[in-house]
Each structure stands twice: as C-alpha cells, then as structure tokens.
Amino acid sequence: MKFFSWSEIAEGLGIAFQALKSNRLRTILTTLGIFIGVVVITVIISVIQGLNAYVKGEISFLGADTVYISRMPWTITDYEEYLEYTKRKRITEDHYEFVKRYATLDEAISLEIATRRTVKYGSESLDDVIITGTSEDYVTTQNVVAEYGRFFTPSEVNFRKNVCVIGYEVASILFEDRDPIGERIKIGANTFSIIGVLEERGQVFGQSLDNMTIIPYSVFEKIYGNRRSLEVQVKARNPDILEELIDELIGIMRRARSLGAGEPNDFSINQQSEIMDLYNSITQILYIVLIGIGSISLVVGGIGIMNIMLVSVTERTREIGIRKALGAKNRVIMWQFLVESMFVSAIGVTIGILISMGIAMIVRSATPIPVNISLWVLFLGIAFTVTIGIFFGLYPASKAARLDPVEALRYE
C-alpha cells in the first residue's frame, strides 16, 4: 500500500511553507522553546565532551600504562578518610628496591621525590623551581626526553654525583640563548653541573611541567633528608597487562610492609584512569541535570508547537473543508499538518544548532577547551525535529484530519 505520493508531499511542504511565511513572527516565537532546548543540550554535550578531551589530554603526561605507588590515593573525597591516610607509613627507598627486585611485569621502575627551591645561575635566579629526585629509569616511566645533552646514568646515581637535568623553562630563563650544558647552577646552597635539558612539555591545568630540575635521588636524600614519602613509578610492559601489574604490585607491597591476611593495604596504587573516573563522576551529575533542563525546554517548546498547530487547524478549517471536498483523504490532511509541525520544529532545531556552533566557536577561542559540535549532534538534531514535530503535531493533525467536510465548509 502506498501511503504518500510525491505530489502530496510537495503539496504538504508548499502549504507549510506558505502558512509559516504568512505568520513569520508567530513561527519564530513558537520555535523559541525548541531552539533554547537544542542550544542547551548541544552546547552542554559539546562543552563536556571538549572538557573530557581537555582533561584527558592534560593528564596524559601521567601515562596510560604507568602506575604510581604512593602513601595516599590521588583522589580523596572525604576529610575523615584523608585523616586516616595521614597515619600511613611513608613509602621509602627500601620499598622501591623491594619492588624493583620482585616485579616481573614491568618495563621500568623509577622513584620520585620532590620539593621546591630557588635555582641560580650567576646573577640570574628563578624561584619555586620543582626539584625532583629520581633514578635513571625516570626517562622511561615518565616519557621524558633530553633535548640537549643526556639524562644521568646509574653510576651517577650510585656515586651521588651533583649533576642535574633542567626543564625547558629553567633553561630558557636562566640561559636565554647560551648553551647550558656543562654550566654550573646553584640549587639552594648546592652546586650542580648541567648535563641535559628536557624537551618542552607544556602545562597541566595551568601548571608548567618545564619549570623543573631533575637530580639523582641519592643526592636529593643526601641534601634534603629522607623524611618525605616518595612515589614509586612502574611502567607496564604493555598497557594490556596493567591490571595484572597492579595485582602483582599489591602483593609485593604487602610483603614489603609485612601485612597479615586480614589487614587492609596501607599504601595506594594510583593511575591516570582514577583521575578520569573522579572527573567523570563529577561531570556525570552536571550532564544529567543540564540535559534534564534542556529536555524540559524541548518539551515546553513542543507544547508551544502543539498550541500553535491547534490555532492553525482552527484558522484553516475552511481550507481543510475545501481540500476534503476536492478529494483529499484524511491521511493527506494529517500529513499536511504533520509536515507543518515538523517544519516549525526544524526551524527551531536549525537555529539552535547554528547558535550552538557560534557558542562553540566562542568557547574554543576564549578557553583552552576544544569544543566542537560533532556530526552526530546534527543527526541528533534531525531526530529531535522529527520526534518533536510528530509527537506534538499528531494531536492537532488528527483533529484536522477528522473534521467533517460539511461542517468545515460552513465554517466562517
């Protein structure tokens, strides 16, 4: 059975277009609710997606295949919990050695301990530089590359040599155009010779990763003591065995800490996805609330369409009568009004998407968040149009279709 002929569809579109053209203001006002709803939903989806991409990019320096053994978890949501964590024992160099001896699934293991100091070269000085004490494997676990010179060797670590690798920012501020390799700088009261400069790494949440100076952890301990808890960084052989690696590390750490069967872990094994999870759980709520607001706006907009379509049916009662007298079947009349309501809804959705694109462009240029209206948002738009148009147009359209031709022709 054939439901619609093309000429009927063309007639429906023509009628809709003309009806809306002669009621421009009314049409625009009717679409207001729809387009606000579309803007809210598309902008929110796009901004949150952009934020996700941004956060993911920002924390990617942590490495998807590296886990971090430390005293506390990275994400603490509760103050009581935090107080419990502060009672935990430090992670020490012994643990690092222990893990290094027993781990089998690792590609590399490093440790990290950090503080902030002023770094001086001649008369130039730079405050608040992150001083990181680590081992030679830091290069692998943290994916850092010495752009000039080299990283330190195991023997430089073992023999506690005062060597350092400086970050890109430290190099460019203290040395400008000069070659820093072989030069001596002062970190606090201690003198170090520069053996390498790191490649530029950029910022994380506005914090520079280039404002740092890396020294052997053995030297760090000699100068700053060993009272700080350190972090052991373990890179998996490949990303697929991350879970197995974590299990292995938990076993090793429990052994190192001599924990009994019933005792809880008194250390934390952190990874990048943990931050992502926390972040996602926060945005999830935001997402649901705002999508809810957007949906309410769409429903209100849809009711607006229904209202205006009812007015339109009444206004055009006589026209409906004429069309029926000339042989228009009920479904043809129904189709005509459905096309019209979908048309109104399409105008709202189109304006909404265009405005969303504008907002996305503004957000993109004003913030570091990469907001894009993706293609599927357009498909979503079409789906909205059809759904709202049909759902809220159905009642007025069927009312029009059921009109009695005799009554309709008599209508003034």
Next chain:
Amino acid sequence: MLIDLKGIVKDYQVGLEKVHALCTIDLQINKGEYVAIMGPSGSGKSTLMNILGCLDTPTAGIYKLNNAQVSTMNDDELAEIRNREIGFVFQTFNLLPRATALHNVELPLIYNGTPAAQRREMAEKSLEKVGLKDRMNHRPNELSGGQRQRVAIARALVNNPSIILADEPTGNLDTRTGDEIMEICEDLHDAGNTIILVTHEEYIAEHSDRIIRLRDGMVERDEAA
C-alpha cells in the same frame, strides 16, 4: 442511470431534539441532465446537496452513483468518489486564498496522483475553457468575483467528473456576472455534462431542463422547466 436515490432519510440531533432534514427522498437523475433543486431555506436542499456531493452520508436509504453504493462508504472511499465523480461550484467560490488560480485548479489532480506535467496541462486547458488562461498566475484576491467563480468552475471541470454540483453559484455575484456564469453552465451542459444546480432564484432555475422543488425535507414537485 447516473444518480439513484431510494428512501433517503437524514436526521440531525440538535440538542435533545431530533430534526428530520430529509424524509424519504426518491430521485433519479440521468446522465446529461441539467437539474435545478429549489426550495425555501430549511427545505433540506443543502442537506440533499451534501448527500448528492458525497460530503455526507444519509441516515437511511440507498444512494447509488454510477452504480456504486455510496451510502455505505467510509471517509476515504467518499473522498475518492468526490475526487473522481463530482465537481463542486460553491456560492462563496471556496478557492484557496494563498494559491494561484492554476494551483487551485490543479488541486483535485494532486489528490488523485496525476503527474505534475500532465496536471499542469490539464489545469491550463480547463482554465482556457472558462476564458482565464491569461490569469492563471493570479491569486483569488487579484481576481473579480466572476473570475473567481470561473476559476472554481475550471477546478470542478478539471477531473472530468460525472456531475457538476453548483450550490447557489450566482449567489455572491451581480446579475450581469451571474448571467455569464449561467452561460458557462449552459455551454457545459451542451457539451454533455450533467449539472445539478441548487438555487432559490426562479430565473436561475429556469436555465435548467428540470426543476425539483423541496419542502420540509420532501420532494414537493418534480417537473420539466
């Protein structure tokens, strides 16, 4: 026989009261006849015309149009019959105000799925018959009353229907324009069309060959003009 009405009854419920608009009408009309239906207001001529035009179905009785049993058809079947068999000409023209004359004439063809090119050709031919080919791109408000009624006649003719049903076609026109319209009707009749004219004006009815007079929902007289 083109039209065969047997025992047609039409009742309306007005509030609690039942109104007999038509009671037992028996009527036969042959192909090619030119019939006028007359009667004072309230005589049931509008009701009869709605039933003849398949806009409404009778409460009781049998209506056969071209041997098809119309009285028991559903909405969509009636729409198809109206489209194929009946050309309406109304007192108030009933053109779509925003559509051009051509589009108005094309409408019945749109609803029976005639292809666009053929549709246009047929509509133009029909407008030519009523002498309005040069006005086909005008909208109703750009046409005079007589021209509008001629567009309506072109629309009624376009599908080559069995009956042309004219309901007070001159009621909204001055005498001279009315006469023009009646001349067109006569020409159509001469060309072999069946015409049913509803009117309350004696001099208009006189154009026909047969006058059926209604009173109180019944046929009072049925005679040659």
